[in-house]
Amino acid sequence: xxxxxxxxxxxDDSSITTPVIWLGxxxxxxxxxxxxxxxxxxxxxxxxxxxxxxxxxxxxKNIGIKKMLNFKGNIFLDSGGFLxxxxxxxxxxxxxxxxxxxxxxxxxxxxxxxxxSPLATNTSNYRRWTKTIQNTRYMFESNSLLNxxxxxHTYNKNLVQKRxxxxxxxxxxxxxxxxxxxxxxFMNSFIGDKFSIYKKKVSPKLGRWDFISDLMLxxxxxxxxxxxxxxxxxxxxxxxxxxxxxxxxxDSTSWRTKAAFGEIIxxxxxxxxxxxxxxxxxxxxxxxxNELELLSNCGCPFCSEKNMRNRLSTLQKFAxxxxxxxxxxxxxxxxxxxxxxxxxxxxxxVADRLKKSEFFTRILNEIIIPKLQ
Ligand SMILES: [Zn+2]
Numbered sequence: 001x002x003x004x005x006x007x008x009x010x011x012d013d014s015s016i017t018t019p020v021i022w023l024g025x026x027x028x029x030x031x032x033x034x035x036x037x038x039x040x041x042x043x044x045x046x047x048x049x050x051x052x053x054x055x056x057x058x059x060x061k062n063i064g065i066k067k068m069l070n071f072k073g074n075i076f077l078d079s080g081g082f083l084x085x086x087x088x089x090x091x092x093x094x095x096x097x098x099x100x101x102x103x104x105x106x107x108x109x110x111x112x113x114x115x116x117s118p119l120a121t122n123t124s125n126y127r128r129w130t131k132t133i134q135n136t137r138y139m140f141e142s143n144s145l146l147n148x149x150x151x152x153h154t155y156n157k158n159l160v161q162k163r164x165x166x167x168x169x170x171x172x173x174x175x176x177x178x179x180x181x182x183x184x185x186f187m188n189s190f191i192g193d194k195f196s197i198y199k200k201k202v203s204p205k206l207g208r209w210d211f212i213s214d215l216m217l218x219x220x221x222x223x224x225x226x227x228x229x230x231x232x233x234x235x236x237x238x239x240x241x242x243x244x245x246x247x248x249x250x251d252s253t254s255w256r257t258k259a260a261f262g263e264i265i266x267x268x269x270x271x272x273x274x275x276x277x278x279x280x281x282x283x284x285x286x287x288x289x290n291e292l293e294l295l296s297n298c299g300c301p302f303c304s305e306k307n308m309r310n311r312l313s314t315l316q317k318f319a320x321x322x323x324x325x326x327x328x329x330x331x332x333x334x335x336x337x338x339x340x341x342x343x344x345x346x347x348x349x350v351a352d353r354l355k356k357s358e359f360f361t362r363i364l365n366e367i368i369i370p371k372l373q
Contacts, residue, residue, distance in 0.1 A: 001372055002346030003220060003246030006338060007227050009176070011107055011147075014074065016041065018227060019243055019341070021334045022076045023327055024253035025069075027053050031256070031320050033327040034071050036301050040331065042073050042107075044251040047097055048080025050104070061103045076149075076251065077106040081113040081132075082183065082232065094135045101146055108176070110231075111136045113151040116181040118191035129153055129163070137170050149229065151178035152219065155195075157211070160218040176227045179219065179247075183232040185212060209241070209363045213371050216245035236265065236333055237360045240350040243337055244368050250334075255326035264315055265326045266294040267333050268353040287312075300328035 007018040022044035023033065034040040045065070050057040060068045065075055079097055094112050101109040112135045114128040136150050150167045154160060168174050184191050185208045195207045219228065229249035233239050239250045258265060269291050287295065296308060302321035303311045314321045333353075340349030347369075354360040 001369065002244045002341070002350065003224075003372065004243045004337070004341040004346045005246075005248075006341060007248055009227065011074070014107075016074060016107075017338070018248035019334050019337050020249050021239070021330050022249070022251040023255065023330065024251055026253075026256075027056055029256065031323050032069065032071075033256075033320075033324045034069075034073070036320070036324045037328060037331070038301075040071070040073050040327070042076055043069070043071060044076045044078055045106070046078050046080045046083075047100055048083055048092065050100060051080075051092070057100075065104050065106065074108070075104075075106040076108040076110070077101060077104060078110045078231070078251075079112040081110075082115050082180070094138055095142075098139055098142055102143070105146070108147045108149050110149050110178060111139055111151055113153065113178075113180055115183075116153050116155060118155065118184050118195075125153075125155065133163075133166050133170075136167065140170050147176075149176055149178045150174065151180045151231070153179075153181040154215070155181065155211070157214040157218045160215065164219065164223070174226065176229065176249075177219070178229045178231055179215070180231045182212065182230060183234075186232065186234050186238050205359070206363060206367055209367045212242075213245055213368050216242070216247060217371055220246045236267065236330065237354060237357065239334075240337070240353050241360065241363055241368060243341075244346065244350055244364065244372070252330060255330050256323050259319055259322035259326050262316075262322070264295075264322050265329045266291055266298075267329055267336070269294055269356060298325065298329070299332070300325045 004019065009016040009018070020041055022042040023040065024044045025032075027045070027049045034043070050060070056068070066072065080092060092112060097112050111132065113132040116125040116128055120128070132151065132153060139148055140150075150171055152160070152163055152167065154163055164177075167177070188205075191208070195204070195211050216228070219226065224246075227249065228247045229251075230242050230247045231251065233242060233250040234252050234254045239252070242250065255265065292308065295303065295311060298304070298311075302314050302318070302325055306314065315325060337346075337349065340346050351361070351364060354364055
């Protein structure tokens with residue numbers, strides 16, 4: 001059970017194997033975790049970040065982003081459209097963005113999309129989609145070099161096929177599709193009564209996942225070969241669940257935002273919260289036996305070859321150690337997910353990782369699994 005599969009995406013001089021994680025990096029951040037890691041498949045950068053840092057942008061244009069960052073993996077450049085989710089307006093000009101993309105030549109570049117808001121009216125959300133599809137057409141027609149990633153947005157599963165058709169008209173060779181507007185649903189943010197139709201069947205919190213599941217399955221229907229990237233997946237728990245629904249590619253910044261708050265992530269040690277957090281500096285909560293064992297098994301560069309006391313004090317003292325540890329956990333968990341899919345143990349792996357969280361276990365067993373049968 002589970003729709004996860006292994007895909008190979010061929011690029012000019014490299015390839016990507018899915019499931020894949022793109023670590024969200026902010027150009028204002030001084031910590032560069034890939035300098036400490038043996039393996040880091042991809043970074044997701046934000047075009048808006050480049051507008052904020054003109055000098056860095058000049059350097060990136062001159063010597064290349066990878067050389068500037070001393071990074072050897074793949075780069076996925078996001079448009080920054082999501083930064084304007086609430087207003088529904090983009091401050092970025094589509095042509096300027098395309099020029100920037102062409103100068104920075106990332107492996108993948110997202111279309112300038114205008115994400116929907118669960119709090120906006122249907123009319124406003126329709127206007128946003130219309131703008132996104134206009135941008136999609138413009139960017140595909142003005143470009144032949146870049147790997148542009150079109151992005152589907154809808155809060156209505158019945159519109160999926162129509163919107164996919166609109167994208168395919170522009171890009172008949174569609175292989176990789178982004179899915180957007182999901183961040184407010186992944187987060188526990190207030191989203192009004194947008195999904196009230198789902199509340200009749202299940203509780204509101206589960207209702208969001210009822211919709212997310214329907215959406216992904218509607219996309220996958222008749223399109224099982226399409227490689228899906230879910231924008232802004234965030235936590236590992238969300239990633240595990242999305243993988244069950246056939247999502248292949250994920251990006252997250254939570255590994256570094258958690259690290260900045262003094263938190264480390266341990267695989268499968270979910271409580272009822274969104275992610276598997278053990279706060280070391282803020283609460284100085286003691287790790288339980290299971291968490292200690294998970295930490296003792298960590299092979300990240302800051303944990304390995306240290307006794308438990310030194311591990312804990314290193315993680316407590318240094319933000320770079322926490323960020324690297326968390327990034328390592330994300331990357332190695334995606335590797336473990338891939339192995340589980342390969343061994344046809346996708347469901348077992350995900351169920352095991354979520355077993356400490358009653359909420360995520362319910363999403364898996366009460367919402368997702370019945371839809372897959
Ligand atoms: Zn570690």
